[in-house]
Amino acid sequence: MRITEGTLDHPAVRELITExxxxxxxxxxxxxxxxxxxxxxxxxxxxxxxxxxxxxEALAGCAALKELEPRHVEIKAMRTSKAARGQGVASAMLEHLISVASARGCTRLSLETGVEDYFAAARRLYLRHGFTECPPFGSYRPDPNSVFMTRTLG
Known part of the structure; x- marks a missing residue:
């Protein structure tokens, strides 16, 4: 698998974000x-x-990092294509995001996900990679439909 920066203009990426x-x-x-x-x-x-x-060269997944503070970033748009599910794409992408954030000198990586069963696999993935639940961060407010997670880097 090859992970690249950018490519929001690629038709397959646009389709995956729409999905x-x-x-x-x-x-x-x-x-x-x-x-x-x-x-x-x-x-x-x-x-x-x-x-x-x-x-x-089929699109397997995507994700983004959003700078919240100089040393704190958030994971956004973490998604694996239907055709690539169960092949380790999410783990590879998450490891890449952790590596990029660490290389940038970030000390904290956070995310928001849902409480619904639909998001259970994602929550398990984040837990396996060292994330723990935390209070809302950035501009988020308490939300009974959200789970906030974070991981210390470095």
Whole structure:
């Protein structure tokens, strides 16, 4: 698998983000959807990554890092394509994000995910990679439909 920075303009990436947003609207109450659209993912303080399977160069997944503070970043838009699920894409992408954040000198990596069963596999993935539940961070407020998680880096 090859992980690249950028590629928001790729049609497969656009399709995966559209699918991600659709699923968020189908599984979470509107007031608890914190997913970013393509414009948000390309905004200031954002770094977007896409994972491509080799040798066929099919999109396997994506994720982004959002700078909250100089040494604190948030994971956004973590998504594995349906065709690549169960192949370790999410773990590889998460390890990449941890590595990038660490290399940038970040000391904290955080995320928000849902409480619904739909998000259970994601919560297990984050726990396996050293994340623990935490209070809301950044501009988030307490939300009974959200789970906030963080991991210390360095």
């Amino acid at each position: 991600h947003l659709r699923d968020m609207h189908e599984t979470s109450p509107p007031e608890s959807i914190h997913a970013l659209d393509l414009q948000g993912l390309g905004g200031p303080g954002m770094t977007f990554f896409s994972a491509w399977s080799e040798p066929e």
